[in-house]
Amino acid sequence: MVFWRKKKNITEQDKQDHDDRFIHRPGDPALEPSTEYDPEIDASLKHEIEDPVADIDELEETPVPEHTLVEDAQESEDLSDHTEEGGWLSRLTKGxxxxxxxxxxxxxxxxxxxxxxxxxxxxxxxxxxxxxxxxxxxxxxxxxxxxxxxxxxxxxxxxxxxxxxxxxxxxSPVAQPLEITPPANGGPYVILVCGVNGVGKTTTIGKLAQHLKQKEGRSVMMAAGDTFRAAAIEQLQIWAERTGSPLVTKEVGADAAAVAYEAYEKAKEQGSDVLLIDTAGRLQNKANLMAELEKIVRVLKKQDENLPHATLLVLDATTGQNAYSQLESFKSMVNVTGLVVTKLDGSAKGGVLVGLADQFGVPVHAIGIGEKMEDMQPFNADEYARSLTGLNAA
Ligand SMILES: Nc1nc2c(ncn2[C@@H]2O[C@H](COP(=O)(O)OP(=O)(O)O)[C@@H](O)[C@H]2O)c(=O)[nH]1
Ligand SMILES: [Mg+2]
The missing domain is CATH 1.20.120 (Four Helix Bundle (Hemerythrin (Met), subunit A))
Incomplete structure (x- = not known):
């Protein structure tokens, strides 16, 4: 039996206890997110589970682990299209x-x-x-x-x-929408989202969830695999509530691989169509980041060797040439299956996408042109090329 199933009937009190522990309540200084990176805290909290696979087996003998599941996350906010007049094309051109x-x-x-x-x-x-x-x-x-x-x-x-x-x-060859196909072995379609800090991973997960639910009618679960800071978990929580997606979290400093594992089990149990896993991008160095990502992938593969079904790398267009080295770097760490390029609205570096396509040939699934839920669309080669060269008058 899987460990979190030990406690089948989660009571309202259990939920409250979990919430009190893990959900940020404004005004509670003990829960204020720390913005400073503290290597000592990090060392004491992170990677407590050295080998997650072995530990996950051990955990079967232990009481309910500390994780929060936002069941049926409240009524989702208005998910209708907020697109202003003129629709996506004019917003793309404006962006x-x-x-x-x-x-x-x-x-x-x-x-x-x-x-x-x-x-x-x-x-x-x-x-x-x-x-x-x-x-x-x-x-x-x-x-x-x-x-x-x-x-x-x-x-x-x-x-x-x-x-x-x-x-x-x-x-054209890289403009490939993200296609969700129900996995042959059952369970959710698992999407691991990675990228360096601040590129827009969490926001992209929120936008993706909205798109998958609203446009494709799929049920989505989220996993807060960026356990580095309380604020990162809370930010995903806000997106979970906004889109009405259940979210699996653990405490700050918890093992990200264990979060992914639990979330997968939970998504399978609940029959979710898609599981979106957030990750940290701020680990002190590449070796740590690589170790963490590898561990997540390894633990998922223990469940089903086809996991994760997609590994998305989020790139921030405003970083320009840096995006090239980020793609190279992440390609050496994980099997990047597709890109989401964000913040095309905030920079004059929209051309970076053309260079990436030409030189790497990695599929570009979607682009972000703003911070809001509706500011992401599947990537369309012709629209993009015409907007970029000024042929689509704003
Ligand atoms: N202008 C703009 N801002 C974005 C876009 N995507 C994300 N952001 C903002 O970028 C900041 C970092 O995003 P976040 O999702 O927290 O990045 P993460 O650290 O990779 O998870 C936030 O303030 C987002 O609102 C985008 O497409 N356009
Ligand atoms: Mg984040």
Whole structure:
């Protein structure tokens, strides 16, 4: 028997006790989240369970572990589309405005002469590099553009159309929506969400849950695998309540792999369609982060070797070139199956997505253009390319 099933009839008092312990109550100083990283506290709290698999077996003999399940998380907030007039496309275009302006203005500045010459091509390449597409991708796009046009008359519109077409062709192979397929072995479809601190993992989980529930009619459970700070758990709790998704948490400093394990068992028991697992991105160094992620994956695989079904890496577009090294780094730690690129609204670095697509070929499932629940959409190559090059007027 699995350990958390030991206590079958969880009473209201049990729930209250758990809540009192783990849920942040504003005004209770003891529960105020610490924003400082304290290695001593970390060392004392983290990785208490060295080998989670062995310990999980041991736990079968122990009383109910400390975890909170927000059952049937209250009525979810209004999940209707808050999209303002004009819908997603105009919001995408608005969100990408900074990136678009950079590229658009660059193209205007480049077209000083009528006929396309080498100077103009060099300047165009610089514009694209400046828009964070990366030197390799910029060179490829410019070469593609120059092919049949060198020495010929050229207009601004033509440059935009041509670039948009080439960019769209680069993006098309990676523009793959996240497809949830019911696992052959039963249980929930498990999605592990990773990325460095602050990129938007927790927010993305909230947006994903909303999308899966509202647009696809699926039931979702969440797991608070970022056990590093109380605030991280509370933040996910807010998203759980907002989207009406049950959430499995443990105390701050608990083993993230144990959270994932419990959540999987719980999701299976409750018949949830999808389990979204949040993770920490702030561990002191790459070795610790890698150890934690590997442990989560190892524990999940003990349950079913196909777990996790998807491993999403969240990348923050505002970090520009840094996103490339983050992808490389995470690819060496986990089997990244897809990307979500966030904060495209806040930066002029929207081109980073084109470079990532061109150089890594990892599927891009969705993009984030704001902090709200509805500010995420599946990634569409053509829409993105046209917005980026200024062809979709705001
Ligand atoms: N402008 C903007 N902000 C975002 C987006 N996604 C997340 N954020 C914000 O980025 C900050 C960090 O997000 P969070 O989900 O806590 O990141 P985590 O540390 O990776 O879990 C929060 O203030 C979010 O509201 C986005 O697409 N656009
Ligand atoms: Mg987080």
């Amino acid at each position: 990408l405005a900074k990136s678009t302006n950079k590229i658009s203005q660059g193209i205007t500045d480049v077209l000083t002469k009528k006929k396309l010459d080498q100077d103009m091509l060099d300047s165009l390449e610089e514009v694209l590099i400046g828009a964070d597409l990366g030197p390799k991708t910029a060179a490829a796009l410019v070469a593609d553009f120059a092919k049949d046009r060198f020495g010929k008359d050229i207009s601004e519109e033509e440059v935009k159309e041509a670039l948009s077409g080439s960019i769209s062709a680069m993006l």
